Amino acid sequence: MKIWRILLLPVLLLALTASMTPAQAAARKKVLVDFSKEGGFVGFHDRVIVYDNFCVRLSRRTGPAVDKCLTGKEKRTLQTYLKSLKIGSSEPPPQGADFLKYTLAYKKQRATRYTLPPSWQPVVQELEKIMQKYWAPD
Numbered sequence: 001m002k003i004w005r006i007l008l009l010p011v012l013l014l015a016l017t018a019s020m021t022p023a024q025a026a027a028r029k030k031v032l033v034d035f036s037k038e039g040g041f042v043g044f045h046d047r048v049i050v051y052d053n054f055c056v057r058l059s060r061r062t063g064p065a066v067d068k069c070l071t072g073k074e075k076r077t078l079q080t081y082l083k084s085l086k087i088g089s090s091e092p093p094p095q096g097a098d099f100l101k102y103t104l105a106y107k108k109q110r111a112t113r114y115t116l117p118p119s120w121q122p123v124v125q126e127l128e129k130i131m132q133k134y135w136a137p138d
Helices: 002-018 022-027 072-083 121-134
Strands: 031-039 044-051 055-059 066-069 100-106 109-113
Touching: 031 072, 031 121, 044 121, 055 121, 072 121, 100 121
Parallel strands: none
Antiparallel strands: 031 044, 031 100, 044 055, 055 066, 100 109
16 A cells, blocks of 8 residues: 555656646746836836746736746846846835835845836836736736
């Protein structure tokens, strides 16, 4: 009976792995980049998580989260921008009420900024472009 259990366990694990959707497979990967944009007059709450396999999870304040995998070109473009990314330190919140808060995490560093540093700009623009292209409520 014990041998039967030993033989059955790998088969069951293989079957479970094969039956996972791309979204479930993406959730099992390590996070490469985590970006969020919050605030502003319209009340943004956008989030883009890029996993190490270059599949993404996109979410907004309204609607469900969307899981997609990037094309080869999108992957290469993002990798190029990430090479020159410097996270730096967080900024204190500005006075006032109508500002955007950007939070970016990459390579075990995380910072929140209210103005985009030059090294953040291409990364943020690419992630926002990915959000525009792939996020659509069902």
